[in-house]
Structure formats: C-alpha cells, structure tokens
Amino acid sequence: MRNKWLTxxxxxxxxxxxxxxxxxxxxxxxxxxxxxxxxDTQINRQREARFTAELDQREQLLKESQLRLQAAEAEQTRLxxxxxxxxxxxxxxxxxxxxxxxxLGEVFGVAREVAAELRPLLQDSMTSAEYPxxxxxxxxxxSKRVPDLQDLQNLWYQLQLEMTASGEIARIKAxxxxxxxxxxxxxxxxxxxxxxxxxxxxxLSWNTSQxxxxxxxxxxxxxxxxxxxxxxxxxxxxxxxxxSRGQLLALLERMPGLSExxxxxxxxxxxxxxxxxxxxxxxxxxxxxxxxxxxxVRSQLNDPLNLNSGNPLGRVLLALNGTxxxxxxxxxxxDEAILRELPAIERGQNIIKLLAAVAPLLGLxxxxxxxxxxxxxxxxxxxxxxxxxxxGISQALMTTVLGLxxxxxxxxCHSYLSSRSRRISQLLQEKSLxxxxxxxxxxxxxxxSHAA
Amino acid sequence: MLPSLHDWLYALxxxxxxxxxxxxxxxxxxxxxxxxxxxxxxxxxxxxxAAKKALTTELxxxxxxxxxxxxxxxxxxxxxxxxxxxxxxxTLCPLIGLxxxxxxxxxxxxxxxxxxxxxxxxxAAGVASATFPTMTGMAVAVAGLLFYNRLFRWxxxxxxxxxxxxxxxxxx
Numbered sequence: 199m200r201n202k203w204l205t206x207x208x209x210x211x212x213x214x215x216x217x218x219x220x221x222x223x224x225x226x227x228x229x230x231x232x233x234x235x236x237x238d239t240q241i242n243r244q245r246e247a248r249f250t251a252e253l254d255q256r257e258q259l260l261k262e263s264q265l266r267l268q269a270a271e272a273e274q275t276r277l278x279x280x281x282x283x284x285x286x287x288x289x290x291x292x293x294x295x296x297x298x299x300x301x302l303g304e305v306f307g308v309a310r311e312v313a314a315e316l317r318p319l320l321q322d323s324m325t326s327a328e329y330p331x332x333x334x335x336x337x338x339x340x341s342k343r344v345p346d347l348q349d350l351q352n353l354w355y356q357l358q359l360e361m362t363a364s365g366e367i368a369r370i371k372a373x374x375x376x377x378x379x380x381x382x383x384x385x386x387x388x389x390x391x392x393x394x395x396x397x398x399x400x401x402l403s404w405n406t407s408q409x410x411x412x413x414x415x416x417x418x419x420x421x422x423x424x425x426x427x428x429x430x431x432x433x434x435x436x437x438x439x440x441x442s443r444g445q446l447l448a449l450l451e452r453m454p455g456l457s458e459x460x461x462x463x464x465x466x467x468x469x470x471x472x473x474x475x476x477x478x479x480x481x482x483x484x485x486x487x488x489x490x491x492x493x494x495v496r497s498q499l500n501d502p503l504n505l506n507s508g509n510p511l512g513r514v515l516l517a518l519n520g521t522x523x524x525x526x527x528x529x530x531x532x533d534e535a536i537l538r539e540l541p542a543i544e545r546g547q548n549i550i551k552l553l554a555a556v557a558p559l560l561g562l563x564x565x566x567x568x569x570x571x572x573x574x575x576x577x578x579x580x581x582x583x584x585x586x587x588x589x590g591i592s593q594a595l596m597t598t599v600l601g602l603x604x605x606x607x608x609x610x611c612h613s614y615l616s617s618r619s620r621r622i623s624q625l626l627q628e629k630s631l632x633x634x635x636x637x638x639x640x641x642x643x644x645x646x647s648h649a650a
Numbered sequence: 651m652l653p654s655l656h657d658w659l660y661a662l663x664x665x666x667x668x669x670x671x672x673x674x675x676x677x678x679x680x681x682x683x684x685x686x687x688x689x690x691x692x693x694x695x696x697x698x699x700a701a702k703k704a705l706t707t708e709l710x711x712x713x714x715x716x717x718x719x720x721x722x723x724x725x726x727x728x729x730x731x732x733x734x735x736x737x738x739x740x741t742l743c744p745l746i747g748l749x750x751x752x753x754x755x756x757x758x759x760x761x762x763x764x765x766x767x768x769x770x771x772x773x774a775a776g777v778a779s780a781t782f783p784t785m786t787g788m789a790v791a792v793a794g795l796l797f798y799n800r801l802f803r804w805x806x807x808x809x810x811x812x813x814x815x816x817x818x819x820x821x822x
Contacts, residue, residue, distance in 0.1 A: 585762065602749040609738065
C-alpha cells in the first residue's frame with residue numbers, strides 16, 4: 199500500500215520538473231490566446247453589424263404595414279359608405295315595388311294560399327293517377343319568390359281540370375297494386391272522384407301516400423261487381439258508387455264475417471250451436487219417420503181388409519184379430535194398442551221443445567257472462583275508452599243472437615211435428631174404431647152407438 | 651193525391667234496406683202466415699159448407715155410429731188443420747223481431763267499438779235496424795192474431811156443432 203503512494207508521488211514530481219524545463223511552448227499558448235481573442239472581437243463586430251442591419255429592415259417593414267393599414271381603413275370607410283348608399287337605395291326600391299304592385303301583393307298571397315290548399319286535395323283525389331305531375335306545378339306555394347304568370351295560369355288550370363275530371367266517367371290506364379303487392383298497368387273505369395274499379399269488376403281504393411290504386415282487400419258483394427262489369431260492357435245501367443270517396447268501401451274490411459261473429463260468441467255460442475244442430479237432426483229424422491208412417495197409414499186406409507203389421511193402424515187393428523170379446527172390451531183393446539203406438543209417433547218432440555227453450559236461456563247466460571267481462575274491464579280501465587266496452591258488449595249480445603237463431607227453427611219444427619203427430623193419433627183413434635165398425639157392420643149397430 | 655206505385659215500392663225498399671236482413675225473414679214468415687190464413691178463410695167460406703152438406707146427407711143414409719164418427723173425424727181434422735202452424739208463426743214473429751233488435755244492437759256497439767261515441771250517424775243506422783224489426787214483427791203478429799182468433803173461435807163452434815150432429819144423428 200505504502201509503495202503505491204510513493205510511486206505516484208514520484209511520477210508527479212517527474213512531470214512538473216519536465217514543464218519547468220521547457221519555456222517556449224508557453225509563449226505559443228499566449229499567442230494562441232491572443233489570436234483567439236482577436237478572432238472573437240471580429241466575430242462580435244460582424245454580429246453587431248448584422249443586428250443593426252436587421253433593425254433597419256424591421257423598421258422599414260413596420261412603416262410599410264402602417265401604410266397598408268391606412269389604405270385598408272380608407273377602403274373600409276369607402277365600402278361602408280357604399281353599403282349605406284345601397285341600403286337606402288334598396289329601401290327606396292322596395293318602397294317603389296310596394297307602391298307599384300299595390301293590390302297585387304294580396305293576389306299573390308291568395309294564390310299561394312289556394313295552391314297550398316289545392317295540393318293535398320289533389321293528392322287525395324284519384325284523378326292524380328292520370329295527371330301525376332300536377333302537384334309539382336303548384337310548388338310555388340312554398341317558395342318566397344313572386345309567382346309569375348305561368349304559375350298563376352297553372353293554378354287556374356289545375357282547379358278547372360280537377361273540377362272537370364270529378365264530373366266525368368273515364369276509362370283510364372293506371373298502375374294498380376294487387377293484394378300480392380305486385381303492381382301492373384290495368385284498364386280502369388273511374389267515376390268522378392268517387393269510385394274506381396278494374397274491367398274485371400274489382401273495386402279499388404286510392405292510396406294517398408303512394409299515389410297508387412290498390413285493390414280493396416274485401417270487395418263489395420258479387421252482385422255489385424257484376425253490375426259494374428255490365429255497366430262497363432254497356433249492358434247494365436246500375437252502378438255502386440261510394441259517395442265518401444272510398445271511405446265506406448274501406449269500412450267493408452272492418453266488418454266481421456259470419457265465422458268471426460260466431461267465434462265472438464265464445465264457448466257458450468258453440469254450445470248453443472251444437473244443441474241446435476242436435477235438435478235439428480232429431481227434428482229432421484222424426485219428420486222423415488212421421489211422413490213414412492203417415493203414408494203407410496193412408497195406404498192401409500185405402501186397403502182396409504188387408505191388415506199389415508208394418509204400420510200403426512194395421513198394428514192397432516191386428517190387436518183385435520182372433521179375439522171374441524164384447525164390443526166394450528174391443529174398444530179397450532184399441533185404446534191400449536193406440537197408447538202403445540203413441541210414444542213412437544211423439545218421439546223426439548220433448549227434446550226438441552226442451553232444446554228450443556234452453557237455447558235462448560243459454561244465450562242469456564252468454565250475454566250475462568260477457569257483461570261481467572265488460573264490467574271487469576271497466577273496473578280495470580275505467581270508462582275512458584268506450585271502444586273497449588263496446589267490443590265486449592257486442593260479443594255478449596252475439597250469444598243472444600245465436601240462442602234466438604237456434605230457438606226459432608226449433609220452435610217451428612216442434613209446432614209442426616206436434617200438430618202432425620196429433621193429426622196421426624186422431625186418425626188412428628177414430629179410423630180404427632170406424633174400420634172396426636165397418637168390418638162388422640150389421641152385427642150389433644145399436645150396441646156400438648151405446649158404447650160411445 | 652195518392653203517391654204512385656213506384657213511390658210506394660221505393661219507400662218499401664228503403665224500409666227493407668234500413669231494417670236489415672231480419673225484415674226479409676219476417677216478410678217470409680208473414681207471407682206464409684197470411685197464405686195459411688187465406689187458405690183457412692177460403693176453406694171456411696167455400697169448402698166447408700159443401701163438405702158439411704155432403705156429410706149430413708151421407709149421415710142420413712148410413713146410420714152406423716162408428717161410420718158417422720169416422721166421417722165426422724175427417725171433417726174435424728180438416729177443420730182443425732193449420733191452426734197450430736198459424737199460432738206457431740204468430741209466436742215466431744215477435745221472436746224474429748227480437749232477433750233483429752239484438753243484431754241491430756250489435757251493429758250499434760260495433761260502430762261504437764270502431765269509432766267511439768264521436769260518430770252518432772254510424773250509430774243511428776244500427777238503432778234504426780234495431781227498432782224496425784221489432785215493430786214489424788209486432789205488426790205482423792197482431793194482424794195475424796186478429797184473423798186467427800176469429801177463425802179459431804169459428805172452428806171451435808163448428809166442431810161442437812159437429813159433435814152435436816154426431817150425438818143426435820142425422821137431424822139438423
């Protein structure tokens with residue numbers, strides 16, 4: 199460790215002894231420094247010169263800018279004066295315009311107003327199918343410019359055109375949108391602005407938003423369509439026209455059909471219809487049976503000697519055969535046989551009567567159920583919406599209708615059947631006794647008269 | 651000055667159009683009802699007197715009670731026929747009128763459901779077709795009832811007279 203320090207100390211001594219030993223290099227250093235100093239002075243002088251030159255330049259620029267500002271200000275005052283002059287001139291001109299146009303301003307206002315009113319009117323009208331470009335001619339209603347002579351003439355012409363077109367029956371060709379969404383050009387007959395239909399008798403509605411004819415989803419009755427075709431062919435003279443410009447025809451779509459009505463009746467309605475169907479089947483069957491037995495009774499009456507067991511009268515009379523009783527006993531036998539025949543003749547009448555009585559009651563039940571539903575909807579939603587209530591009530595009434603519709607034919611059938619069965623039983627009763635007496639005529643006529 | 655036939659027909663068609671399809675049903679029932687009544691009237695004034703005369707002369711010849719009874723029964727049945735049907739049709743008329751009233755009410759409520767209470771014109775059509783059928787049904791029923799009562803009472807009287815003839819034999 200001590201050795202290291204020693205050697206480094208010796209080295210330092212050695213170097214300093216070497217500098218001290220050479221004086222010439224120091225002189226050179228001084229010269230260098232002097233030279234550098236003179237160089238710096240020169241450079242500084244140059245910089246100073248440059249700065250002063252730049253300062254002069256800037257001052258020159260400033261002067262120029264001030265001159266430009268002055269020029270611009272002068273220009274501004276000149277322009278402002280010009281603007282003011284123009285303004286006053288404009289006011290003068292406007293005043294002149296107003297003075298010169300005088301009452302024409304009012305005319306233009308009215309023309310614009312009428313054009314604005316006419317445009318939706320024309321769009322609503324089905325004559326637009328023939329003159330599709332005419333609403334464009336009324337565009338001046340929205341613009342600020344003064345309507346020119348052409349515009350005024352257009353307005354007048356369109357009014358006149360619409361008036362004439364609404365009073366004529368015209369055959370036209372126009373695109374028609376069918377129910378499947380496809381549109382094609384077809385032959386139409388347009389009656390004023392009220393009704394239009396194709397040559398096949400399909401009634402059309404005018405679609406205002408698309409400016410197109412479309413086929414009504416639910417057409418008027420076929421007879422009206424047929425009348426239209428006949429009118430088109432020149433064979434008919436009657437025609438269905440909707441005076442409300444298509445609104446009434448559009449309402450047809452909202453009318454519920456028969457099946458929809460029946461569905462409105464709900465479960466009670468189906469029950470009533472099922473009962474009515476059963477009743478009608480029973481009635482029809484019984485009518486057939488009754489007609490058959492009545493025909494057989496008549497044929498038996500025409501042939502009284504040949505007793506046949508295939509009919510009620512024959513059976514009643516056969517009950518007497520082979521017996522040898524007194525007359526009063528025979529009459530008892532006849533009564534008994536008739537009593538045996540009666541249930542077959544009167545079969546089904548009671549059930550028909552029952553069904554005829556039950557159907558209106560069930561209808562009433564359905565109505566009451568529907569009314570309960572209506573009142574429940576009132577407790578939930580209040581009376582604010584009459585549409586909600588009215589729908590329920592019309593459904594409720596539907597079951598009453600169904601009940602009556604079922605009851606009326608059933609009542610009719612019952613009355614028909616009962617009057618016929620009464621006639622047959624009367625025939626049986628009296629004819630059997632009469633035949634009995636006729637076959638044994640002359641035997642004991644006095645006893646017969648006593649028996650009655 | 652009386653209105654012409656055309657005016658009458660027009661008024662009638664208006665009536666039927668306002669009242670709806672039920673009126674046609676009432677018309678049908680009314681036609682059947684009055685044709686039955688006419689048949690009864692014809693029977694009363696033309697057929698029955700002749701039939702009764704034939705019966706009395708025949709009863710004079712055949713004295714057997716049962717034969718007489720059978721003959722009287724024939725006439726009785728002929729006398730009594732159709733009355734049940736007439737009565738049934740008379741009871742049906744107001745019922746059909748009621749049906750028309752209910753369907754008219756449904757129309758009213760349908761209009762209410764679609765348009766609310768704001769459109770009284772739509773409702774008026776339904777109200778008209780609700781009141782007309784009841785009125786018509788009543789009118790037909792009352793007119794039929796007048797004839798029915800007279801004819802039925804006459805038939806009853808004739809039947810009791812026939813029974814009297816039967817009891818007392820051929821006299822009278």
